[in-house]
Amino acid sequence: xxxxxxxxxxxxxxxxxxxxxxxxxxxxxxxxxxxxxxxxxxxxxxxxxxxxxxxxxxxxxxxxxxxxxxxxxxxxxxxxxxxxxxxxxxxxxxxxxxxxxxxxxxxxxxxxxxxxxxxxxxxxxxxxxxxxxxxxxxxxxxxxxxxxxxxxxxxxxxxxxxxxxxxxxxxxxxxxxxxxxxxxxxxxxxxxxxxxxxxxxxxxxxxxxxxxxxxxxxxxxxxxxxxxxxxxxxxxxxxxxxxxxxxxxxxxxxxxxxxxxxxxxxxxxxxxxxxxxxxxxxxxxxxxxxxx
Amino acid sequence: xxxxxxxxxxxxxxxxxxxxxxxxxxxxxxxxxxxxxxxxxxxxxxxxxxxxxxxxxxxxxxxxxxxxxxxxxxxxxxxxxxxxxxxxxxxxxxxxxxxxxxxxxxxxxxxxxxxxxxxxxxxxxxxxxxxxxxxxxxxxxxxxxxxxxxxxxxxxxxxxxxxxxxxxxxxxxxxxxxxxxxxxxxxxxxxxxxxxxxxxxxxxxxxxxxxxxx
Amino acid sequence: xxxxxxxxxxxxxxxxxxxxxxxxxxxxxxxxxxxxxxxxxxxxxxxxxxxxxxxxxxxxxxxxxxxxxxxxxxxxxxxxxxxxxxxxxxxxxxxxxxxxxxxxxxxxxxxxxxxxxxxxxxxxxxxxxxxxxxxxxxxxxxxxxxxxxxxxxxxxxxxxxxxxxxxxxxxxxxxxxxxxxxxxxxxxxxxxxxxxxxxxxxxxxxxxxxxxxxxxxxxxxxxxxxxxxxxxxxxxxxxxxxxxxxxxxxxxxxxxxxxxxxxxxxxxxxxxxxxxxxxx
Numbered sequence: 001x002x003x004x005x006x007x008x009x010x011x012x013x014x015x016x017x018x019x020x021x022x023x024x025x026x027x028x029x030x031x032x033x034x035x036x037x038x039x040x041x042x043x044x045x046x047x048x049x050x051x052x053x054x055x056x057x058x059x060x061x062x063x064x065x066x067x068x069x070x071x072x073x074x075x076x077x078x079x080x081x082x083x084x085x086x087x088x089x090x091x092x093x094x095x096x097x098x099x100x101x102x103x104x105x106x107x108x109x110x111x112x113x114x115x116x117x118x119x120x121x122x123x124x125x126x127x128x129x130x131x132x133x134x135x136x137x138x139x140x141x142x143x144x145x146x147x148x149x150x151x152x153x154x155x156x157x158x159x160x161x162x163x164x165x166x167x168x169x170x171x172x173x174x175x176x177x178x179x180x181x182x183x184x185x186x187x188x189x190x191x192x193x194x195x196x197x198x199x200x201x202x203x204x205x206x207x208x209x210x211x212x213x214x215x216x217x218x219x220x221x222x223x224x225x226x227x228x229x230x231x232x233x234x235x236x237x238x239x240x241x242x243x244x245x246x247x248x249x250x251x252x253x254x255x256x257x258x259x260x261x262x263x264x265x266x267x268x269x270x271x272x273x274x275x276x277x278x279x280x281x282x283x284x285x286x287x288x289x290x291x292x
Numbered sequence: 293x294x295x296x297x298x299x300x301x302x303x304x305x306x307x308x309x310x311x312x313x314x315x316x317x318x319x320x321x322x323x324x325x326x327x328x329x330x331x332x333x334x335x336x337x338x339x340x341x342x343x344x345x346x347x348x349x350x351x352x353x354x355x356x357x358x359x360x361x362x363x364x365x366x367x368x369x370x371x372x373x374x375x376x377x378x379x380x381x382x383x384x385x386x387x388x389x390x391x392x393x394x395x396x397x398x399x400x401x402x403x404x405x406x407x408x409x410x411x412x413x414x415x416x417x418x419x420x421x422x423x424x425x426x427x428x429x430x431x432x433x434x435x436x437x438x439x440x441x442x443x444x445x446x447x448x449x450x451x452x453x454x455x456x457x458x459x460x461x462x463x464x465x466x467x468x469x470x471x472x473x474x475x476x477x478x479x480x481x482x483x484x485x486x487x488x489x490x491x492x493x494x495x496x497x498x499x500x501x502x503x504x505x506x
Numbered sequence: 507x508x509x510x511x512x513x514x515x516x517x518x519x520x521x522x523x524x525x526x527x528x529x530x531x532x533x534x535x536x537x538x539x540x541x542x543x544x545x546x547x548x549x550x551x552x553x554x555x556x557x558x559x560x561x562x563x564x565x566x567x568x569x570x571x572x573x574x575x576x577x578x579x580x581x582x583x584x585x586x587x588x589x590x591x592x593x594x595x596x597x598x599x600x601x602x603x604x605x606x607x608x609x610x611x612x613x614x615x616x617x618x619x620x621x622x623x624x625x626x627x628x629x630x631x632x633x634x635x636x637x638x639x640x641x642x643x644x645x646x647x648x649x650x651x652x653x654x655x656x657x658x659x660x661x662x663x664x665x666x667x668x669x670x671x672x673x674x675x676x677x678x679x680x681x682x683x684x685x686x687x688x689x690x691x692x693x694x695x696x697x698x699x700x701x702x703x704x705x706x707x708x709x710x711x712x713x714x715x716x717x718x719x720x721x722x723x724x725x726x727x728x729x730x731x732x733x734x735x736x737x738x739x740x741x742x743x744x745x746x747x748x749x750x751x752x753x754x755x756x757x758x759x760x761x762x763x764x765x766x767x768x769x770x771x772x773x774x775x776x777x778x779x780x781x782x783x784x785x786x
Binding site (some may be wrong): 130 | 326364367372375376452453454455457461464465468469470471472473
C-alpha cells in the first residue's frame with residue numbers, strides 16, 4: 001500500500017508542475033518586421049522576443065477597457081491604443097492583457113510583469129517617483145453621478161461635497177477626495193459596478209470618477225443623473241518603467257504621431273463618443289503632464 | 293517611509309477597525325455557534341436537522357461569497373445592510389458554523405458517560421449541563437477556539453471588498469497613493485502577525501488557567 | 507426511559523412532536539417569506555434566469571470551477587507534503603531542527619494568505635521571482651496550508667499510542683523507517699476526516715485568487731454578475747450551488763474512504779482524540 005500513494009502523489013506533482021510551466025511559456029519569438037525601432041530599449045526587446053505587448057488594464061471600464069467575459073475580447077479607447085502600439089512595435093496586433101488594480105499597477109510595471117499600463121491612469125507626482133508616464137493620452141474631467149432624486153447645484157469645488165457620502169473606486173480618485181474633502185465620508189470599492197450598485201442601494205449619495213466612466217454608468221442603470229461640475233481636468237497617461245527612457249520616448253513619439261494624423265480623434269469617436277455623445281475633444285499635449 | 297509615517301493616524305484607524313470587527317465577529321460567532329451546537333445535539337429532531345443544514349451550507353461556501361451575497365445580492369430583494377455591520381454579520385454567520393462543530397466535538401469528547409453519571413448522582417438535567425458538562429467542554433475547546441480567533445482576525449482582511457476601511461483596505465488605499473507596496477504591505481503583514489501571536493498567547497494563558505492535571 | 511410509565515411517555519412524546527412540527531412550520535414560513543420577497547423584487551422573473559442556460563455562460567463558469575479545482579488540488583498536495591515534513595521536523599529529537607520547524611510553521615499560519623499573494627505579486631518579482639497567477643495562488647495557499655497540516659500531523663503523531671513507536675523501535679526500525687512504515691499510515695488513516703476538512707478549506711481559499719484575477723469560480727461569478735447587469739442574484743446563486751456541491755462531494759468522498767479503510771484500533775484512538783481537539 002505504501003509505494004502506490006507515493007507514486008501517485010509524485011505523478012500528481014509532476015503533472016501539475018508541467019501544467020503550471022506550460023501556463024507560463026511564452027508564444028514563439030518573432031523577428032522584428034518594423035523598421036526604425038530604438039535598439040536601446042529593453043522593453044521593446046522583450047516585446048519583440050515575446051511576440052506580444054503585455055499591458056496592464058482593468059476589465060470593467062466601459063469606453064476604455066471593457067472585457068466581454070464570454071468572448072474574451074476587450075473594447076474601448078485604451079484597449080485600441082494598446083493594439084495600435086503593439087502594431088507599431090511588432091507590425092501586427094498582438095496584445096496580452098494582465099488585469100491590474102490600483103494596488104498593483106506600479107508594482108507590475110516595476111517588476112516587469114507588464115510592459116505598460118493603460119487604465120485611466122492619473123498622473124500624480126507621487127507615482128512619478130516610482131514609474132514614468134508617457135503621454136498624457138487622455139484629458140478628462142471629473143464625473144459626478146447621483147440618484148435622480150438628489151438635488152445638487154453645479155459643483156465648482158470639491159469642498160462643496162463635504163457633507164455627502166462619496167463613493168469611488170480605489171486609486172487617484174479616492175486619495176484626491178481624501179485630501180480635498182477631508183471631512184466627507186468616502187466609501188471605496190474595487191470596481192465601477194460595485195460602486196454603481198452601492199449608489200443604487202443608497203449606501204452613498206454620489207459616485208465620483210472620471211467623466212467618461214460617469215457617463216458610461218448612465219447607460220448601465222436607470223434612475224441616476226450626472227451632476228454638472230466645473231472641476232478642472234486631470235491628465236491621464238500610459239504608465240511605463242522609469243528605467244527605460246528610450247521606451248518612454250518611443251511611446252511619446254507614437255502618441256504624437258496618432259494625434260497628428262487624426263487616429264487619436266478617430267478612436268475617440270469610435271469608442272467614447274457613443275457613450276458621451278460628444279465629439280472628440282482637443283487632444284492632450286504630449287509631454288505636458290499637467291503637474292504644477 | 294513617508295507612506296507610513298505620514299499616515300500613522302490612518303493606519304491606526306484601520307488597525308482599530310480590524311480589531312473591533314474581529315472581536316465583534318468572534319463574540320457573535322461564539323454565541324450563535326454555541327446555540328447551533330446545542331441545537332445540533334438537541335433531542336428535538338427538527339432543530340438537529342436545521343442546524344446540520346446550516347452548517348453544511350455555510351461551511352462549504354467561501355466566506356467571500358457569503359459577504360458578497362450579504363452586501364451586493366440582498367439589496368436586489370430589498371434588504372440593504374450597512375457595510376460594516378454586514379462585514380460583522382457575514383463573519384459571524386460564517387464562523388458560527390465552525391464554532392458549532394467545535395462545541396459539538398467538545399461535548400462528544402466529554403462523553404455521554406459524564407451525563408449519565410451526573411444524572412445518576414441526582415443532578416437535574418440543567419444542573420448536569422451547567423456544572424458537569426459545560427466546564428469540561430470549555431476546557432477542551434479553548435485551543436481550537438484560539439485557532440478560530442486567529443482565523444477570524446485574518447478573515448477581516450476581505451472587508452475591503454465591501455468597502456470597509458480595515459487594515460488591509462487602508463493599506464491598499466495608501467498604496468494607491470504612494471505606490472510603495474513592499475513597505476506598506478510589509479508593515480500590515482507584521483501587524484497581522486503580531487495580532488495572531490497575541491491571540492495565541494491569550495489562548496495559551498486561558499488554557500493553562502483552566503487546565504486540570506489528568 | 508424504561509422506568510417511566512406509559513402515559514408520561516406518550517405525553518412527552520406528544521410535546522416533542524408538537525415542538526418539532528412548530529419549528530418546521532416556522533422554518534418553512536421563513537423560507538416562504540424570503541422567496542416571496544424575491545418574487546416581489548422581481549428576482550424570480552424568468553428573463554433574469556434564462557441567460558444561465560446559455561452554453562457560453564455555463565462554460566465560462568465551469569472554467570472557473572476547473573480553475574478552483576486545479577489550484578486547490580495542487581495546493582493541497584504541496585501543503586500536505588510540506589506539512590508532513592514540517593511535523594516530522596518538529597517532532598525530531600534534534601533541538602535546533604524542531605525549534606526552527608516550530609517557528610516556520612507558526613509563521614506560516616500567522617500570515618494572512620491575501621498578504622502572501624500580494625507579496626508574490628508585487629514584491630517578489632523585484633527579486634527575480636516571477637510566476638503566473640496560478641502559482642501565486644497555489645504557493646500562497648500552500649504555505650498557509652503547510653502550517654495547518656503540520657499542526658494536524660503533529661497532533662496526530664503525538665496522539666498515536668506510544669506503543670506503536672516503541673514496537674517499531676523494538677523491531678529494529680530506525681526513526682525515519684518507523685515513521686514511514688508504521689506511524690504515518692496509521693496517522694493518515696485516522697486523520698483523513700480532518701485532512702479532508704482542511705482540504706475543503708483550501709478549495710475555498712482559492713477564492714482569494716481574485717486579487718491576481720486568477721480565473722477561479724468566485725471571480726468568474728463576479729465577472730458574470732457584472733456582465734449580466736442586473737443578474738447579481740442569479741449568477742451568485744449558481745456559484746454558491748457549485749461551491750457547496752463541490753465541497754459536499756469532497757466530504758462525501760472522505761466519508762466513503764473512511765469506511766473503506768476500516769480503521770485499526772490505534773487509528774481509532776488517534777481519530778477520537780483528534781475529534782476532541784476539534785480538528786475532525
